[in-house]
Amino acid sequence: MHLHHPTNSELDLPSVLHALSDPQRLRIVRQLADRAGPCACSSFGLDVTKSTLTHHFRVLREAGVVSQEIVGTSKLNTLRRADIDARFPGLLDAVLVGTAPSGDHGPAFGAPLTQPAAQA
Amino acid sequence: MHLHHPTNSELDLPSVLHALSDPQRLRIVRQLADRAGPCACSSFGLDVTKSTLTHHFRVLREAGVVSQEIVGTSKLNTLRRADIDARFPGLLDAVLVGTAPSGDHGPAFGAPLTQPAAQA
DNA sequence: CAAATAGTTCGCCGACTATCGTACAATTAG
DNA sequence: CTAATTGTACGATAGTCGGCGAACTATTTG
Numbered sequence: 672m673h674l675h676h677p678t679n680s681e682l683d684l685p686s687v688l689h690a691l692s693d694p695q696r697l698r699i700v701r702q703l704a705d706r707a708g709p710c711a712c713s714s715f716g717l718d719v720t721k722s723t724l725t726h727h728f729r730v731l732r733e734a735g736v737v738s739q740e741i742v743g744t745s746k747l748n749t750l751r752r753a754d755i756d757a758r759f760p761g762l763l764d765a766v767l768v769g770t771a772p773s774g775d776h777g778p779a780f781g782a783p784l785t786q787p788a789a790q791a
Numbered sequence: 792m793h794l795h796h797p798t799n800s801e802l803d804l805p806s807v808l809h810a811l812s813d814p815q816r817l818r819i820v821r822q823l824a825d826r827a828g829p830c831a832c833s834s835f836g837l838d839v840t841k842s843t844l845t846h847h848f849r850v851l852r853e854a855g856v857v858s859q860e861i862v863g864t865s866k867l868n869t870l871r872r873a874d875i876d877a878r879f880p881g882l883l884d885a886v887l888v889g890t891a892p893s894g895d896h897g898p899a900f901g902a903p904l905t906q907p908a909a910q911a
Numbered sequence: 912c913a914a915a916t917a918g919t920t921c922g923c924c925g926a927c928t929a930t931c932g933t934a935c936a937a938t939t940a941g
Numbered sequence: 942c943t944a945a946t947t948g949t950a951c952g953a954t955a956g957t958c959g960g961c962g963a964a965c966t967a968t969t970t971g
Contacts, residue, residue: 684889688812692805693959713917723960725919730958744917744968762885769804769879813929833947843930845949850928864938864947 677735682758690734691766695719696727700736700750704767709740709747797855802878810854811886815839816847820856820870824887829860829867 677683690696699715712728713721728748731737736755737748755763797803810816819835832848833841848868851857856875857868875883 684886685812685814685817688808688886692808692812694805695959697805711917719959720961721918722920722962726959728918741918744915746918759885759889761881762889765879765882765885766804766808769882815929831947839929840931841948842932842950846929848948861937861948864945866948 674732674739674741676732676738679735679754679758682735682754684759686734687736687755687759687762690730690736693727693730695723696731696736697766699727699731699748701767703737703748703750704752704763707750709749711745711747794852794859794861796852796858799855799874799878802855802874804879806854807856807875807879807882810850810856813847813850815843816851816856817886819847819851819868821887823857823868823870824872824883827870829862829869831865831867 691700695717698717702715703710712724715724717724717727719727728737728739728746731748732739735751738751740747740749750763752763811820815837818837822835823830832844835844837844837847839847848857848859848866851868852859855871858871860867860869870883872883
């Protein structure tokens with residue numbers, strides 16, 4: 672099953688900005704940038720259910736912000752940094768700077784990397 | 792009547808990105824950047840009604856992207872470039888580069904860049 | 912096989928969005 | 942005073958969005 676990823680030249684500025692305009696997705700992108708390696712969807716400590724998580728990752732992928740690869744039962748996410756930089760130079764850096772932990776209500780994503788619901 | 796403008800430190804990244812994630816508003820911002828001077832709402836050649844225009848300018852103002860000043864029957868809009876640059880360095884430049892006329896259906900109204908008010 | 916793990920899919924909800932049209936207000940020009 | 946110009950306010954409408962839960966698929970592991 673091939674997940675659809677927009678090509679480099681298909682990247683659309685309004686779509687990318689929209690993908691980045693949600694706080695949850697912004698947290699995902701910042702963590703992805705910090706970690707600089709593929710991460711499973713469930714490893715971001717977001718306080719939303721799995722289905723909502725699926726939704727956000729699809730928005731990010733369809734806008735071309737992340738790429739996803741299925742490995743086992745996981746879907747590994749990678750920031751498409753080079754592609755976005757090539758098409759919209761400086762955009763990602765600016766967004767990441769503007770999302771710096773200082774001014775952010777940090778979710779302190781050190782502890783609860785588990786789903787809020789769906790377990791007991 | 793004082794229009795509400797968020798202060799510099801009230802600028803919120805998701806809100807700004809959301810304001811910029813609409814094609815019409817992106818056109819407004821690009822033109823504002825090109826002209827580098829206050830312009831009335833109706834001088835952007837957008838193919839939407841006046842009420843829709845009012846809506847878009849309100850979104851831009853409430854996100855802190857533009858400032859508005861009432862002069863006569865007009866409302867003059869200015870890009871809050873310095874404020875945005877201070878809070879989110881590089882963001883506006885990146886967005887403006889990514890909005891270059893190449894990929895846009897250029898409005899091509901090179902003529903009426905005149906300010907309706909303030910002179911005659 | 913059975914259980915656990917990781918995501919997906921679907922339907923639903925409430926809230927918001929972009930758009931319109933009509934009616935209105937305020938200022939400027941004749 | 943009477944237009945004309947510029948924008949606002951107020952619905953209304955069709956659509957999107959973020960969120961949930963429940964049921965499902967697929968893979969890995971005991």
